[in-house]
Amino acid sequence: MLQRIYGTAFETVDELNQYLWRLEEAKKRDHRRLGKELGLFSSSPEVGGGLILWHPKGALVRHLAEDYCKKEHLSNGYDLVYTPHIGKSELWQISGHLAWYKENMYSPIDIEGEEYYLKPMNCPFHIMIYKSQIHSYRDLPIRLAEWGTVYRFERSGVLHGLMRVRGFTQDDAHLFCRADQMPAEIDRVLNFCLHILQKFGMKDFHAYLSTRDPEKSAGDPQKWEDATLALQAALERVGLSYDIDPGGAAFYGPKIDLKMIDALGREWQLSTIQFDFNLPERFDLTYIGEDGNSYRPYMIHRALLGSMERFMGVLIEYYGGAFPVWLAPVQAILIPIADRHIPYANTLSETLKAQGLRVHVDDRGERMNAKIRDAQNQKIPYMLVVGDKEMESGEVALRMRNGDNPGAIPLVDFLARAAEDVAAGN
Ligand SMILES: [Zn+2]
Incomplete structure (x- = not known):
């Protein structure tokens, strides 16, 4: 019989003590335990796994966080929108989600013989708002933001408190801009991410830049190159430490992932700034240029706190439940x-x-x-x-x-x- 024994070795007693402190501290900060003790949230087998009930105190903290963020969005050039929780299969066919994302989506709902799907992403709805009128080059950039609740299939075995859930609300936005506006737009969105995260007391970040895999990528390689350079230049300008994940990008565009590092040295994935060279093609997004011709805008997906559920989990663990005064449900x-x-x-x-x-x-x-x-x-x-x-x-x-x-x-x-x-x- 083969028996596996795991061990961790330490050079010094100090390192061992550090390790033990981190273990103990992680236990104390566990958001599932604190969520219960502080009356913040729960879930129940009757409602279903991975579906969160926000109790008054947790809901208040979330409301305060969202309220602050929404105000900042409005004063930083974003427009807020609301879109439905479901959309017809036709929409998800055009977007390609039924072709490449279906295993993350729930079974369709039949409404008068037509199939509707719970949305796993907000993008197609924001695109339809963009497409609802003709845009001139002067209208851009357009920044549509929504606290959009999405549903994604997760196996019951991997559900974990607020961190892995089946329904969650993204602080989602889609940016549409011209090529000449794109580098400044990336600078702007990265600075905006840091500005918001710092309000929540978060100070240490590390970024990951995922670049093109030539074997599996959609869109013009030159655009990929320009977008990747813009992402990298923005990281350099704000002075963030970052790693490059060569070929690690999704097939539709390069991205930056922003992770926060907490007092225990743990990394938490928060913001994502993701180019998309696929959806503008599939939905035939255009704007009219100064010369009267029609052009394809750049499209950037951007979630800042990520999912509100997950962010609340991070926030609880970051502060060990002792929220800063502006967020404390009872001050x-x-x-x-x-x-x-x-x-x-x-x-x-x-x-x-x-x-x-x-x-x-x-x-x-x-x-x-x-x-x-x-x-x-x-x-x-x-x-x-x-x-x-x-x-x-x-x-x-x-x-x-x-x-x-x-x-x-x-x-x-x-x-x-x-x-x-x-x-x-x-
Ligand atoms: Zn999106």
Whole structure:
């Protein structure tokens, strides 16, 4: 009998300790465990595997993230669109998905004798929006963005929390531009990706550039070359470290994958910037040039956070559930020491809410220390303890989720501190 024994060897005790720390830390940060403990999300056998239910706190975090991103898209030259969850087989035939992506799609739905498919991608819908009118060279670039929910077949054995699911929402966009606009468009989208990711506190990135495999590629080799050079030049200009995956591109175009590196040294795939030389041909996308002739635009697929489900999983693991103040579902909890302090806590709560803070009053009949412990477990950024002394002075006794204990401060000072933390992304 052959028995396989796995081992990991370390040069020094330090390295071994590092390794053990990472194992322990990864366990503590597991998004499935934290998702349950913090009341963020769940899934259930009755609903079906890989289909996520967002509970109020998780939904709020997701809403705040999406809301921020949508506003940034609108102020950075994108147009938001909405498209359906299903489309006729004809659409997926034109797009080629039924020819090369069918194993990732679910069985069709019969509607009045015609077959409709759940969308595995948003692209064909955005293309139909582009095609719904004639474009002049002056209209470009056009940037269509959608938080589009897609469905892809995954075997039940590989489903994993928020990371591998069957239904997910992409922060998807498709860019259509002219050849002369293309390099600047790539610079712009890469900088936009970094700008958004940095808002979420993410700082360390590594990029992968996948280039053409001459054996299996659609489209003009010169366009491939130009696109690949533009991607590489953009990476150089923003100063990102990157690896090249020669021949690793999909048959329809070169791409950049952007991965975030967390405190444990783990890489998380987030943004993708992907050229497409196939769909513009299949859908015959054109614009009218300055000379009156019609030209094929460049088309670029771009997902920034990737899938919202997966991004939330990454975010939970990145922060170990202790979201920065601007994303925390409950930002401050008021802890009355005894029942007689509850009315004062309620008054403070109203004042703080009026200032835009997300506040909760812990009016349970528990002891103060139990309330503090629970608030710490819930990773609530600020605990405001109020008793006789605070009632008299009109102050709050501030405690932080990391154990810091600044003590009694006037309410205005607390508000200033909270505003500073929100602005700084703490
Ligand atoms: Zn796409």
